[in-house]
Amino acid sequence: MWIAGGWSDYELLECSGGERLERWGGYTLVRPDPQVIWDTPRRHGGWRKPDARYERSASGGGRWLPNSLPDRWTVGHGDLRFHVGLTGFKHTGLFPEQSPNWRFIRDAIKDSARAVNVLNLFAYTGAASIAAAASGNAKVTHVDAAKGMVRWARDNAALTRGNAALFADDAIRWIVDDCEGFVARERRRGKRYDALILDPPSFGRGPDGKTWRLEDGLYRLLTLCACVLSEKPLFVLLNTYTTGLSAGVMAHMLECVFGPAFANKAEARELGIPITAGGVLSGGASARIYN
Numbered sequence: 420m421w422i423a424g425g426w427s428d429y430e431l432l433e434c435s436g437g438e439r440l441e442r443w444g445g446y447t448l449v450r451p452d453p454q455v456i457w458d459t460p461r462r463h464g465g466w467r468k469p470d471a472r473y474e475r476s477a478s479g480g481g482r483w484l485p486n487s488l489p490d491r492w493t494v495g496h497g498d499l500r501f502h503v504g505l506t507g508f509k510h511t512g513l514f515p516e517q518s519p520n521w522r523f524i525r526d527a528i529k530d531s532a533r534a535v536n537v538l539n540l541f542a543y544t545g546a547a548s549i550a551a552a553a554s555g556n557a558k559v560t561h562v563d564a565a566k567g568m569v570r571w572a573r574d575n576a577a578l579t580r581g582n583a584a585l586f587a588d589d590a591i592r593w594i595v596d597d598c599e600g601f602v603a604r605e606r607r608r609g610k611r612y613d614a615l616i617l618d619p620p621s622f623g624r625g626p627d628g629k630t631w632r633l634e635d636g637l638y639r640l641l642t643l644c645a646c647v648l649s650e651k652p653l654f655v656l657l658n659t660y661t662t663g664l665s666a667g668v669m670a671h672m673l674e675c676v677f678g679p680a681f682a683n684k685a686e687a688r689e690l691g692i693p694i695t696a697g698g699v700l701s702g703g704a705s706a707r708i709y710n
């Protein structure tokens with residue numbers, strides 16, 4: 420398992436009865452997590468009066484109660500900075516278990532000691548794009564279908580640059596587009612990338628409303644991505660939270676599609692977050708293939 424580390428602004432305090440108790444900066448949140456299928460005693464006092472709790476509604480969805488927190492606040496991971504907030508869904512705009520991927524991305528690019536073109540697909544609020552840019556030698560293309568997410572990612576990049584001059588303002592190119600359509604156009608334009616990052620959701624929609632389902636679309640998308648890989652590729656990193664898609668299957672897919680371009684075998688593991696009360700909470704998995 421790749422286990423999240425380097426956090427002082429985030430802490431998974433305890434998990435029980437389908438929920439997590441977390442500290443995000445100065446605020447404690449309680450929110451659902453379907454992985455938490457145990458019902459151990461809730462010892463931490465924070466359960467009784469969290470700053471916000473996400474309550475599921477019987478009709479699907481849910482809401483944060485009470486919602487008197489600021490619209491957004493800041494958390495740091497090393498020299499990176501992110502805005503977090505309570506989203507309409509149960510998320511906060513950041514996935515702390517991704518920190519080992521940020522480390523891998525940043526180190527791999529920095530250690531290559533060359534200019535690296537990075538394509539980040541389904542790029543969400545930009546943590547992976549910012550980690551890549553923070554290497555100091557990357558040109559990053561950040562693609563997401565949601566305008567609001569791209570705005571949030573740009574704000575995160577500006578926040579990080581305000582904290583440390585790790586990369587230039589133009590180190591990240593911001594694209595609002597459907598990932599598959601964008602990659603197909605980049606292929607026609609002859610654009611090539613040395614590093615690919617993909618975090619496809621189980622289900623999503625492009626700007627034109629076209630649906631994306633991981634089981635139907637992932638192999639086709641990876642095959643398309645292989646057409647935009649440069650002649651000297653550095654890595655491909657695939658992450659998913661799709662239940663039922665094992666780390667082994669992800670590694671095999673990377674090898675099927677990208678194997679000939681890489682000297683190393685693909686490596687894949689679950690991701691985990693240490694729980695302060697003891698143990699590790701797993702959720703999501705990543706696969707990497709690199710030279």
Ligand SMILES: C[S@@+](CC[C@H](N)C(=O)[O-])C[C@H]1O[C@@H](n2cnc3c(N)ncnc32)[C@H](O)[C@@H]1O
Nearest residue numbers: 541543563564565597598618620623624625660
């Ligand atoms: C990073 S993924 C998954 C996030 C998180 N790992 C999860 O499971 O909830 C979510 C992102 O993909 C984007 N997205 C979904 N479908 C897309 C598509 N067809 N093209 C581009 N971006 C898409 C969404 O806007 C969102 O920012």
